[in-house]
Amino acid sequence: VLVLEVVREAVEAARRAGADYADARFVSEESETLTVRNQEMEGIDRSLSQGVGIRVLVNGYWGFAATARTDEAEIDRTGALAVSIARAASRLPMEPVRLAPVQPVTAEWRTPIQEDPFTVPLDEKVSLIMEASRRMQEVDGLAFAEANLDFYRRSTSFVSSEGASIEQTVVNSGGGVEATAISGGDVQRRSFPNSFRGHIRAAGYEHIRSLGLLEEAERVAREAVELLSAKDCPSEKTTLVLDSNQVVLQMHESVGHPLELDRVLGMEEAYAGTSFVRPDDRGKLRYGSDKVTIVADSTLPGGLGTYGFDDEGVPAQRVTLIEDGTFQNFIASRETATVVSSPLAGAMRADGWQNLPLIRMTNINLEPGEGSRAEIIGDTKDGIFMTTNTSWSIDDKRVNFQFGCEAAWRIKDGKLTEMYKNPNYAGITTDFWRSCDAIGGSEEWVVWGTPNCGKGQPGQAARVGHGASPARFRDVQVGVR
């Protein structure tokens, strides 16, 4: 109740200073991070950050100001500062911002969890990753055996001058292992369940217990060592089967970002860039093959983009972006939906209290097809299978991409054969998605987390989710040198 009073006062302060519209968020973010390397503690870290962000519209111009202090005088000052920032923005004329209507609600929402990760004893967490590290170290030739756990809780109280009053708590839990082998100037790495600190979900500690870190530790370590003696991925045009954790990266970079409507409208031009997709492409552009259906879904259980309401009070939504290969909808905010008539995606999110909400991916999901990974590989005469992302690069309109993975295997007559190191592949976004001729079924479909999606100035990191199965693409350039 006290926190809600602070945000109500923030909205009132902004209104008194002259805001036509105001919303305010009090956000409290807590995190706990544990990292072990070679059974030594690399870091055990807790953080807490809280404050208030106030967003205003004055004569159709945005202003935003944020402060970590919540005394009345500071809230008044910050509200007035947001208004003065909006007034200063009118120095250059523009079409006034209009907001698509949304029903203001009073609501509460929490990530459903079974076991609060912040109450699980620290020594239990440390024991788990120490043991995972120990099991990796049993493999000869391994240089580094790293294991980590990450926990995150974000509590938000949102109030708008339209009458919305929303309290939410989001909880994320994640963990992983990473094995590094070094020999003769070569460094090779294998991770499980995913690279960049593992598999993160909107879930409690029950997710950590389900990961199988101990069971997979030795295999991961062995593969890292084996990569040292593997050949480099050959340079050729071939059939490419991607594991679901790499389909996720492919979708993130070449579907999610180019369909953010703020990018399409040039609002991110100077930093992340724009998009090759135009508003009049809706219903026409063949983005992918008819097997490709991709949705933005913040109602999906377990995704890092799962919540009750976004940071401008829009309820979680499921929006079809690409249906049977044809582009249908953008990821839109209240502002951009009035510029290019679009369904609201409930996708405006801010990194903490101190940043302005931006259009962010929610959970961008490739709808499942049929069959297991083994069946897709079994149905492939000759090709390459790649897993687990290491590297990503794509141009400023999201057309030309090149992505790297940890490991690859030659597919020969439906079987995985020789292992390759340093695999990568490159292509053109729509050519690549149009070449998709197989997507794995729901039994292979995994909701992965990407906790470090960058966008905006000042830079903001978003936690986004992606559901995907393994998928097959034809005539892809692999082994780019």
Add this chain to the structure above:
Amino acid sequence: MPGLIGPDEVRATVEAALDLPGADGVEVLFLHEWNGLTRFANSSIHQSTAREDTGIRVRVISEGRVGVASSNDFTKDGARRAAASALEMTEVAAPDLLFPGLAPKAEAPEKPGAFDEATAFSTPEQRAEAVATLAAQPDRDFHAAGAFETSAVEVAVANTEGQFCYAPTTQASLNTVVSGGRSGSGAADAAETGMGDVDAEEIGRRAAAKARDSQDPRELAAGRYEVVLEPPAVGTMASFLAYMGFGGRTIEEGRSPFSGKAGEKVCSEMITISDDALSPLTIGLPFDFEGTPKQKVALIDQGVFRTGVHDRRSAKRARAESTGHALPPPNPEGPFPLNLFLATGDASMEDLIASTTRGLLVSRFHYSNIVHPIETTITGMTRDGTWLIEDGQIKHPVRNFRFTQSILEALSNVELIGRESVIASEFFFAASRVPALKISSFNFSSASDH
């Protein structure tokens, strides 16, 4: 109201964390930042923000075990709570056998002129006026996007060894992309300690000229070309080389292209790279995040790799001294050089272009990433102005290329070095000061459609 808290009040508050029963050692990193950012697109101001935050990061050592806790509650109670939380974590942590101890008491050098009052207390109206000046430079059918940020930061490090160092700094950064016409864009930027040194009109004019000159880019086959890299593109290469190679921990662990190569030639003898946060020509703190005074470090001297940078931990492993390059704890990445200098040559930009028989002029790179860390191979795209040079003359703009290129190979093929350097990239207190380079062979692996 934003304003400097000052060393006396900082010291008084962090004392509450340092005075921790049960701890063998405590270190507090204090950061107070306030900034304003005026963001523009389509030649209008569409997203502008201001924020203020004060944070502390407490590292506690107890019986050889280390815990870290951070909080933005900058009160004595907040400091005590963070310290207690860090102490609680030491109780479950395994002993850190390599813990090097806290930084000893040492005087950090002064860096005069690092804090500019006008920048610290700039207003939204001042930033908007600068943006309006910039946006007035392009022709009618072009538009400008970008951001003008002014920020002020106070940083202090205190520990139970008696070390206390404190420094206030400011930074003003203005960047823009001008685009439009039939198709084409140009970029320009500047980062300075004081906003008075940021010339919005010149930045707008420079980007507008590039946008005009990059209209109707033509398709050109990918392949190896001679290349003239403007400083922003060189800055990308310098930053990635630092990330992959210059950290003492990375070198010691055999993960760096420079592991075991001290004293060996690694690139052209024309290349000299150092790190020097104390130089008045860069934006940087005079001490690191452990409280060790910064030292100038010669990394590559006339093509020969000399040494990496160290924090206290990597220094202990390497039986060396910390060079003052620690990042904030817990920092599993190890030390990092934040203030690189690539030594200038004597060529003008015109000389670099005139020396090129058939090659490309690249304004900057976009969204680059590592392909192979030991080979120092990265990939990325060109952006905002790429031109074909033939017989020493700029012929016409070309569509953007993807490059996949070893940085050390490129630095081995340097033919000429520009005589002027600029701060070409900046992130998290980092700023690389680099000139333009002419390189005899650079691998453009594919092309885009714009």
